[in-house]
Amino acid sequence: MKHRFTVEYEIDCPVAIAVAVYLDAEHYVFLHKKYSDTYEVLSYDPATRKIFIRESWRLFGLRIGQTCMTEYVPPGEFLNYDIEPFPRWLPSIHHVMKTRTRLVYTEILERDATWSMLEIELDLPFWLWPFRAWIQKAIARLKIEKDEQDIDMIRRRAALFGRENNSIYLADHQFILHKDEYLKHFGPNSKPLTPLE
Amino acid sequence: MTEATMHGPPGPADAFYPRPIELRGLRRGAVNVRDLGDGVEVVVVPEGDGLRVFREICPHMGGPLSQATVCEDATLACPWHGYRFSLESGRLVDNPNERIMADLRRRAPACFRPEHAPKYALTSLAYTVVGERAYVHRRRSGA
Numbered sequence: 001m002k003h004r005f006t007v008e009y010e011i012d013c014p015v016a017i018a019v020a021v022y023l024d025a026e027h028y029v030f031l032h033k034k035y036s037d038t039y040e041v042l043s044y045d046p047a048t049r050k051i052f053i054r055e056s057w058r059l060f061g062l063r064i065g066q067t068c069m070t071e072y073v074p075p076g077e078f079l080n081y082d083i084e085p086f087p088r089w090l091p092s093i094h095h096v097m098k099t100r101t102r103l104v105y106t107e108i109l110e111r112d113a114t115w116s117m118l119e120i121e122l123d124l125p126f127w128l129w130p131f132r133a134w135i136q137k138a139i140a141r142l143k144i145e146k147d148e149q150d151i152d153m154i155r156r157r158a159a160l161f162g163r164e165n166n167s168i169y170l171a172d173h174q175f176i177l178h179k180d181e182y183l184k185h186f187g188p189n190s191k192p193l194t195p196l197e
Numbered sequence: 198m199t200e201a202t203m204h205g206p207p208g209p210a211d212a213f214y215p216r217p218i219e220l221r222g223l224r225r226g227a228v229n230v231r232d233l234g235d236g237v238e239v240v241v242v243p244e245g246d247g248l249r250v251f252r253e254i255c256p257h258m259g260g261p262l263s264q265a266t267v268c269e270d271a272t273l274a275c276p277w278h279g280y281r282f283s284l285e286s287g288r289l290v291d292n293p294n295e296r297i298m299a300d301l302r303r304r305a306p307a308c309f310r311p312e313h314a315p316k317y318a319l320t321s322l323a324y325t326v327v328g329e330r331a332y333v334h335r336r337r338s339g340a
Contacts (some may be wrong), residue, residue, distance in 0.1 A: 025294075025298060025301070026278045026279075026292075026294040026297075026298065027277050027278050029279070029297065030275070030276060030277055030278050030279040031276065031277050031278075039297055040297075041298070041300050041301055044300060044301055044304060046304060046306070051301070153258075153260075153277060156259060156260075156261065157258060157259050160254065160259040161259060168257075168258055171313075172308070172309070172310040172313040173309075173310060173311050173312075173313045173314035173315065174309075175294065175298060175301070175302055175305060175309055175311070177301065179305060179306055179308050179309050180306035180307075180308050183308055
């Protein structure tokens with residue numbers, strides 16, 4: 001039984017910044033360490049922009065988490081699917097519920113801001129169906145909490161370097177996921193990375 | 198009249214930030230955040246007999262070093278990307294993502310050129326201790 005819902009709101013930054021922050025994988029296990037402190041790449045296919053990852057954290061001395069296929073569809077779309085528990089024997093809702101997400105960032109021209117729309121599709125067994133509202137609430141809360149951490153980062157960087165300044169993400173030495181695609185769509189048009197005194 | 202105004206800074210007042218750092222109450226092995234006035238915030242880390250005083254802004258992406266962690270290897274880890282800076286020199290000594298993302302970095306497109314990386318370093322500030330206060334110079338230290 002499929003339950004679909006969306007979590008959507010405006011993020012007060014240009015799309016180029018929102019996409020860069022998503023592709024800036026170096027911050028995942030540091031800024032978001034509350035949720036997952038280990039990020040591992042299990043496989044990577046540059047041609048399809050698919051990265052199979054494992055995110056995990058410690059609980060009662062055990063390392064637990066999930067594996068997930070991630071896919072970037074330029075310029076502003078991100079897919080997550082094939083989510084499985086790690087380790088496989090771990091009792092987890094992912095054994096019985098299939099989750100697929102599609103995050104789309106689109107430009108709000110009049111404010112040079114970003115509309116963030118996360119579509120979620122849950123494939124639930126009948127006995128989980130009565131709990132769908134609770135699951136939806138938990139997923140939405142997680143999404144909003146992580147976005148709030150990113151938004152704090154975006155706000156601070158905008159105050160220091162300028163709202164549209166994505167030059168650090170474009171810099172030769174800076175690693176971000178799928179950088180060639182990012183450059184194709186969002187660079188190079190930035191200002192020098194000089195903090196405002 | 199406060200003690201600060203009684204003693205004042207150890208030189209021309211405009212050579213120092215207006216608010217000195219009170220040495221009492223500084224926690225060892227931890228980040229102490231202090232407002233020096235004029236909109237300048239610093240992190241203070243007591244080390245050995247002295248202090249390390251750095252601007253609160255990570256030179257990589259501007260992360261808040263007020264939330265940084267003092268690590269056992271005498272480095273300061275930025276909360277945003279985990280970059281580690283030497284407390285001694287202020288210089289970047291480790292980017293843990295080089296290991297975490299090793300496979301992706303190795304297979305990254307040609308536009309990623311890590312050999313072009315700048316020599317990131319924290320902005321270190323000099324200070325002079327007078328009594329129980331450290332007066333922070335407006336000029337940077339040599340570190």
